[in-house]
Amino acid sequence: MADAKLPLSPGATLGILGGGQLGRMLALAAARLGFDVVILDPEEHSPAGRVAARQIVAPYDDRWALKRLAEACDVVTYEFENVPEAAVAELTALGVGVAPGAKALAAAQDRVAEKSFLAEIGVPTVAFAAVEDDASLAAAVAKIGAPSLLKTRREGYDGKGQAWLQRPADAAAAFDRIGRQPAILEAPADFVRELSVIAARGRDGEIVCYPLSENHHEGGVLRRTSAPAQVSAAIRDHAESIAAKILTALDYVGVIGVELFELAGGKLVVNEFAPRVHNTGHWTQDGCEVDQFEQHVRAVAGWPLGPTAARAHVEMTNLLGPEVETWAKLAAEPESRLHLYGKGEARPGRKMGHVNRLRPLKD
């Protein structure tokens, strides 16, 4: 049903489930467009809560907190895909719209559901099989072979909850390593590059895509993104058609990040998608006309989508753990734009900020 509040007028209030750095950058973009932001996060003084009008400190499934959020907000979005589905259902029942919707969330929360959905809509992925117990593990190994990658179905991120099987005989040990949780066994993608496409769909069904980015991971964590990636028109068109298929099939509203493997010969397969703004889209803050954060706010607010063209070439580097202590040196580099998340403790590997290094597009 159409929401009578849309498009949201400046002065309206946007709720965000999750108070991490993505919520923080969404809140800053929303503030620039004249919205107030209320964050729900169980952790006091969260990175997003400290730049928002207000934070409700409570677990995501706390009914009283969800009621307060629904009362305060005209529309609610989220900054991470592991928001409990029940929280979204509760907010919807309380009469506040949540975007992206429950369908996107359900597909993105479970790697088997995600890859089955992609297969249904004709989007290529690596071969996969579901694993629940020793019998289905044996069947999955018989189907997929080895080497192969065992991942937990739920809650995995940044390479966590994953174990490689070099040989079929490694299967039991790999299953033990991921805690014998429901899992997916994936064929290895023999990729030449990891690419991603950040795209958005508006309330009216309009779709826009950003130029592709090339991504480098270390230990499963994104280290660097370079964008716009040098890709053929055929690869760009294929990536954009994949994003459009996913967005349309999910009746999606907001920004999505679609991670792709480019195989030898230029074939693309989808690794996964994230129903939110995405780390590989941080380059758009300094590289594109309208960045992914403002784009997401525009989409959920029912505003027209903004232009996505690149204005500069950007190399985005995540500042992990103590690397953030180089901030003064980075701030002195004329080509660098620093984005820090205001997190207290620089634990090893923790995403503390990122730097976008710019150069002219024509290099």
Ligand code: AMP
């Ligand atoms: P994910 O948590 O699924 O995004 O995986 C994290 C990283 O692990 C990816 O960015 C890839 O570098 C690598 N990876 C994930 N799945 C596969 C696969 N099926 N084959 C090869 N590498 C993979």
